[in-house]
Amino acid sequence: MLQSLITAILLTTSTLVSLSAFGQTEVREPTKFDYFRTMYRKKTQFYFPPENPSTPAKELLGKTLFFDPRLSGTNSMSCSTCHNPALAWSDGLPRAIGFKGKVLDRHTPSLFNVAFSQNLQWDSEFTFLEDQALNPIRKKTEMNQDLKKLPAKLKAIKGYAPLFEAAFPGEEISTINIARALAVFQRTIISGETPWERFLAGDDNAMSFDARMGMVLFHEKARCQSCHMGWTLSDGATYDLGQKSKDRGRGALTKAAWENFKFRNPALLEIATHPPYMHDGSLADLKAVIEFYNRGGDEKRPTKSSDVKELNLSEQEKAQLLAFLNSLSSKQETVEIPSLPE
Template sequence: MRFSRIFLVAGLLSGAILLGAAGISMTAPQYTIEELRQLYSSGDPSKWPAPDLDSATRIGFRDIGKLDRPSYPDYNPYSKEKEVLGRTLFYDPRMSKSLQLSCASCHDPELGWGDGRRVSYGHNRQTGKRNAMTLFNVGFYKHFFWDGRATTLEQQAVFPVQDKVEMAQTLTQMEANIKAIPEYAVMFKDAFGDAAVTVGRIQYAIATFERSIVSNSSRFDKFVTGSSELLSDEEVKGLHLFRTRARCINCHNTPLFSDNQFHNDGQALYGSKMEDFGHYHLSGKQEDIGAFRTPSLREVGQTGPWMHHGNFPTLRDVVEYYNLGNPSPIQKFVQVDESKRPVPSPVLRKLNLDKEELHALEAFLKTLTTQVRKPAPPALPGMN
């Protein structure tokens, strides 16, 4: 009997170790909603309940919280004049070949700095294959676009200009178009000290403007810094689920609500006409097939439709998809390259959240949306 007890205890311990390694808490304490409210609104994240993290996430983990403002790089410091110039260029359709499309055509502040479409219209009404990402808080990212093809905001600024499907313009002609507008000379002099118009200065000005697009005063931000009554009981429950049983925190962490990494969330649409391997097209690494950059969840309530392909029309669709834990796609009788079959991230697991919990999670996500200022387009130089 003594030995059987030893084996039983050993077995239980080994099982607990395995579950712990998988990120499953064996002794998660139970809290009332009022206790959770007091902990999360204490202004001290060290008092928060422990998050449900996988071992890989624990390395360098930063929790969600109040977002500050982005910093500006030493090579492109902030100035008000540069921001004003960048904002004007952002709205100017003369940056494009057709003279009809501007950056704001796909990144409209009235539409959450996106365009509200599944995929965007570009030059000659061509459509791209990915959803236009919001520019909210873009200054906090380390990689840009869904696939991470740009590594600085300055570099990012001219990718759409040159894309044949988007603005279809050469950088040489873009520079010439802006240089031909006399009023811009004054703006470039104010921003850079002289009137020279160059591609590099256009990039720097647009990037400076884009870093000013910040959302950091949501109800969530105010709640976690002491305004304990700003979230409903349901929203508090959703916040706790987000960090624990729903496991969202494993990818959507840091005050940005993004880990700035690439993950395969099972949406490569392998073998379909919309197949997209994401970051793999840049890295060439097998493990990056179907991996896309983790988007921030700030302002997620107004940045739909969702996912890189824009196929999820409601936020509830997204929540329910992840609750299913990356269900196997419908098998189609098509010829596919098996060597490139995407392997979804192990972070994805069936969650078994009930309808009430899903509703609470969705309610919390909407606390990240603010009534941000939606600026009117600026007057464009040389256009009456």
């Protein structure tokens, strides 16, 4: 498999020239990239719960709520405070800033392609956006809003009445519909067209030579594909990667020792757009991430994933892997911020 993939990368799309052991060249039919294009075929549909189908009115309401700081207890913090579209739907900080400026324990994950996430939050506490949406709003360490008071708070803002009526005709303003609208909007946060996407669509030369070599390393020597698979390049599972950390991750949630230090595997589309990395933001850039995996992590413990082990990548191979990771990101589009109702 590896040799055929490397051969494919070395050749042009019209005539395939491979190097023999004796330095000779032979011409043969082009090798296709069908393996990658099948394995990473782009998703064009995603799941909407039957009780919460998407509508333009729900999307507009959800977007408005997302950017409104009045959803917080102090009227000073919106969802977009941490999930800033100008910072690839994250905040650019190692760890999130919560209520009254408190530095929290974990890094703010990007919302790109959250519609395709099988599990949500670093500890995979939630499965559906409708269930997760209210969590940061109610948490005392984050937006610190009493959910029992939130519907009345929004009802007092006259401009919200027509937005809720359009999204949920004949229904009251409620926490359930607040969550549903936020979920519908967040499902629209989809990554743009990347060099990787153009390659998958059939353009063999959309990525640089180094990026294509990095693609092979990703699947072979670096073993990244063991966990990073599918269109968004994540299997959605939780893993202990061997980081030095006091945060027990999913184990703190489930109280199961075998889940200690395990965190959700992030998607890699748009990965270059939102450093730093890991659940605690401890790795400043993708070079540091590659070095971390190349040395096989930093801690040995029973829960550590068996896939995390020394890779022995050369400097050239690390540079090629980095080129591939950079090819997974697109030019960021400007997001229009909605006018808030009065």
